[in-house]
Amino acid sequence: MPKFIVHGGKRLQGTVVPNGNKNAALPMLAATLLTDEDVFLENVPRIKDVLTLIELLKVLGAEAEWTGPNEVRVRAANIGGTQLDAGAASRIRASILLAGPMLARAGGMQLPPPGGDVIGRRRVDTHFFALQKLGARVIEENGIWRLQSDGLKGANMFLDEPSVTGTENAVMAASMAEGETVIRNAAAEPHVQDLCHMLVKMGCQIEGIGTGTLRIQGKKRLSGCRTRITADHIEVGSFIGLAAVTKSEITIKDAAVEHLDSTLIGFGRLGLNVEVRGDDLFIPGGQDPEVILDMGGHIPKVDDGPWPAFPADLTSIALVTATQVRGTILVHEKMFESRMFFADKLVGMGARLVLCDPHRVLVIGPSQLHGAIVESPDIRAGMALLIAALGAEGRSEIFNTGQIERGYERIDERLQALGADIRRADSRGEAEDASDATHRLAMKQADAEREVRG
Numbered sequence: 001m002p003k004f005i006v007h008g009g010k011r012l013q014g015t016v017v018p019n020g021n022k023n024a025a026l027p028m029l030a031a032t033l034l035t036d037e038d039v040f041l042e043n044v045p046r047i048k049d050v051l052t053l054i055e056l057l058k059v060l061g062a063e064a065e066w067t068g069p070n071e072v073r074v075r076a077a078n079i080g081g082t083q084l085d086a087g088a089a090s091r092i093r094a095s096i097l098l099a100g101p102m103l104a105r106a107g108g109m110q111l112p113p114p115g116g117d118v119i120g121r122r123r124v125d126t127h128f129f130a131l132q133k134l135g136a137r138v139i140e141e142n143g144i145w146r147l148q149s150d151g152l153k154g155a156n157m158f159l160d161e162p163s164v165t166g167t168e169n170a171v172m173a174a175s176m177a178e179g180e181t182v183i184r185n186a187a188a189e190p191h192v193q194d195l196c197h198m199l200v201k202m203g204c205q206i207e208g209i210g211t212g213t214l215r216i217q218g219k220k221r222l223s224g225c226r227t228r229i230t231a232d233h234i235e236v237g238s239f240i241g242l243a244a245v246t247k248s249e250i251t252i253k254d255a256a257v258e259h260l261d262s263t264l265i266g267f268g269r270l271g272l273n274v275e276v277r278g279d280d281l282f283i284p285g286g287q288d289p290e291v292i293l294d295m296g297g298h299i300p301k302v303d304d305g306p307w308p309a310f311p312a313d314l315t316s317i318a319l320v321t322a323t324q325v326r327g328t329i330l331v332h333e334k335m336f337e338s339r340m341f342f343a344d345k346l347v348g349m350g351a352r353l354v355l356c357d358p359h360r361v362l363v364i365g366p367s368q369l370h371g372a373i374v375e376s377p378d379i380r381a382g383m384a385l386l387i388a389a390l391g392a393e394g395r396s397e398i399f400n401t402g403q404i405e406r407g408y409e410r411i412d413e414r415l416q417a418l419g420a421d422i423r424r425a426d427s428r429g430e431a432e433d434a435s436d437a438t439h440r441l442a443m444k445q446a447d448a449e450r451e452v453r454g
Contacts, residue, residue, distance in 0.1 A: 012415075020070065029044075030100075042228040044229060053097075056085075082106060129160065185212055240321075245321055251282050269300050272289045290327050291327025304334055340361050
């Protein structure tokens with residue numbers, strides 16, 4: 001089993017460039033099924049979730065290839081398969097995003113239950129409600145969902161929750177449905193916006209991008225396009241947390257600052273100084289942040305919510321950051337009932353906090369963290385534990401690194417470039433396993449191609 005070995009307590013310094021938004025890349029890859037022409041996606045993160053979804057696209061009959069270090073070409077001229085391998089589908093949550101495009105393009109598919117992070121119950125009801133409103137039939141047989149349609153038709157719908165992937169599935173299906181579709185209570189996250197802008201480039205008409213109401217005029221045929229994925233605001237927030245915990249001076253280039261209002265407010269409550277410099281962020285080193293109390297001296301909180309509120313995926317990062325800030329603050333994760341359970345691993349590293357219930361953690365900082373042996377439970381908690389290890393005194397071992405690498409491309413190499421003492425090993429402290437070694441070789445080859453192309 002691969003692991004990271006980290007010697008913490010070092011201050012880092014340098015510049016980091018965030019990768020493309022993982023949660024945009026996945027629906028945008030799924031949307032390539034809506035046309036029989038070439039689609040080129042730029043700034044695609046080469047991470048395990050993306051590689052798995054590309055594998056699923058190929059199962060359905062699409063051609064897909066890497067045409068650059070972070071560029072993918074997909075051509076879905078002949079959609080042949082309509083059934084996914086249950087094992088591959090179970091590795092990622094995003095497999096469900098194939099439902100909308102396959103209904104629109106092929107009239108249906110058989111969909112095994114999707115996988116993804118184990119952070120509590122993750123409903124799929126909104127997806128099927130939206131697709132049924134557009135005329136799809138959903139039949140469950142032996143744990144497999146069979147989706148069918150004789151032709152999707154536009155509809156007026158109000159989603160029971162502003163589900164991100166539910167909205168994305170509805171938008172993709174509506175893009176080729178007959179007539180107009182209005183989606184109210186739609187999600188408006190940056191990745192939803194990226195998908196909508198891509199569909200507009202493909203010939204769809206969409207009004208209300210970035211708002212809670214989307215109006216879509218379906219088209220019988222969509223064209224290919226070339227589009228670029230926006231920088232990942234969750235990765236940006238992760239690097240802000242890294243700078244805070246390690247007291248490091250870090251510049252984050254091309255940080256998509258237009259999507260960071262709520263993120264900067266959340267870290268601002270932790271007393272962290274983050275400077276916006278054009279398209280970049282600068283976090284000064286050596287900060288001694290203190291929690292900013294609410295009016296009247298009350299204990300503040302960092303809490304998540306639907307966009308544009310503080311992102312749910314950053315609550316794990318905010319939690320580990322709070323352990324290094326003077327004062328008391330409540331971290332309230334409202335959306336998933338199991339995301340905060342990794343807090344006990346931080347307690348084992350020396351953090352002073354109270355897990356009040358599955359959603360709320362009271363943090364009293366600062367606390368001196370020390371190295372430990374931990375296992376990554378999901379993408380964001382894994383990154384939070386890696387940040388904790390980098391800020392801790394002593395040696396840490398982080399197992400199940402594959403979870404972290406589902407969301408962060410070559411994170412060990414990028415941290416090394418900032419001066420971090422981190423190396424990759426297997427469970428015996430030796431070479432990584434064959435599959436990860438192959439993936440890493442592909443990454444190095446991609447870097448070589450980038451240098452050759454200048």
